[in-house]
Amino acid sequence: MYQRLMEHLTTAVLLLDGQLRLRWMNPAAEALLALSRARVTGLALPGLVDAEEDIGGLLAKARDEFHPFTQREARLTLPTGEVQTVDYTVTPLSPDELLLEVEPRDRLLRISREEALQTRQETIKVLARGLAHEVKNPLGGIRGAAQLLERDLEDPQLTEFTRIIVEEVDRLRDLVDSMLGPNRVSRHEPLNVHRVLERVRALVAVEHPEVAITRDYDPSLPDLIGDESQLIQAILNVARNAVEAMTEAGIEGPALVLRTRARRQFTLGAERHRLVCEVSILDNGPGIPDALKETLFYPMVSGRAEGSGLGLSIAQSILHQHQGLIECDSRPGKTEFRLLIPLETSHD
Missing domain, CATH: 3.30.450.20 (PAS domain)
Incomplete structure (x- = not known):
């Protein structure tokens, strides 16, 4: 018994x-x-x-x-x-x-980690929106004052300085808008994730022909409900980040793998989903420094000298709009970003 x-x-x-x-x-x-x-x-x-x-x-x-x-x-x-x-x-x-x-313990640890990640992302979003409001108001005043000043200046050399002020104000405004992620309403429709990946592959191949790109797709994946242009942007941000990291590190034989898999009875945060689409982007780059792993998806955080620190933050924001998230495992020689999107997502 x-x-x-x-x-x-x-x-x-x-x-x-x-x-x-x-x-x-x-x-x-x-x-x-x-x-x-x-x-x-x-x-x-x-x-x-x-x-x-x-x-x-x-x-x-x-x-x-x-x-x-x-x-x-x-x-x-x-x-x-x-x-x-x-x-x-x-x-x-x-x-x-x-x-x-x-x-x-893996499932419980992952749930705890994902809940913490989602909480941090929500906090960052609230802080970013507050910062955007506080920054954009004075920027608008500076821009208007520079335009009024330009009208009263007779010396063309002086008006050049006012134009610089206006251009820099516009640049800062665009930077603040980028911190907030996509600024249009998502259009969620049935789409084929492999068509999205093929678009990303084509763009990366044109920009970086030296990178070997391998496709490892699961053809049995059903269509998911999402915004195609936003998902292209999210996956492209992650792929570009990987390629640029390999390029800056001078990796010999840089390689990128685009992989899709279906995950059944998979938990994202505290919610269990019957079926989840997993898009993995793997590279053979130098890996992510330990000091950056906890803040990798924060705005303005980058491990690259030329990085803006917005690409991964925007990608994570887009995945949240699709009720998904991005996970990352990294060590020297192998970094994997996993974009997880529920296949039975319901949207308002």
Whole structure:
């Protein structure tokens, strides 16, 4: 009866012998660790999964001291190469039996991270709109005063200075408008995401013919509901950012990958969606400095000398209008931006 109960638990449960060999595990453990019980029974668990800390040593210590312990946010590398963040508890049942309970943490950590990201983005949006209001009012006054002054000046050399004032005021106004993201109402219609990506690919190929662009599309993806021109802008901003980072770093053989996948039963923020479109943009550039990772989507933040710091902020704003978001994983030699858009999105 107890075995039947454990087989229906959503928590992964494994039973090990005194030599840390697998005696039994429930279906939740098979799914989490991507292992088949029939094929791995009798094998030592430390040889099946790898961890940042010596999992074999920790299990042996619990066995020898006959004392339970819990490890929080341990990173396990599975036989498939996938890395899972888990909490696990080891309970010695006897000198020859250890009970191992494993609880995945990746989904909860990602939900927490996405909720924090969305909260920060909303805060930034409110601050940016307040800043725009406070800046644009005096800019309008400066521009008007410069135009009035220009009418009363007789010396053409002096009127050149007033024109510079007007041009710089207009530039600052446009910069403030850019901080606010798209300034028109979105038109959400059915669209093919691969048509959007092909447009982006063509634009990047013309601007940077030295970059090798690979397409890895999932042809089974259905149409999504969105604003095609805005999504082109968002994906183009991310792709250009990647290409320019590779160019400035002088990467030999710069490469860009455009990939699409469908994610089922996927959670964005606190909301679970039946189907999500994942657009990935991968590059082999230098990676994003650790100091920038937490503020990457803030306006005016850039890791490039010539960057305006607005491209990724605008892209994230567009994704939020589509009830989606952008995630990023980066290390030297591989940076991946994932644009996640619900496929069953409803709009007012």
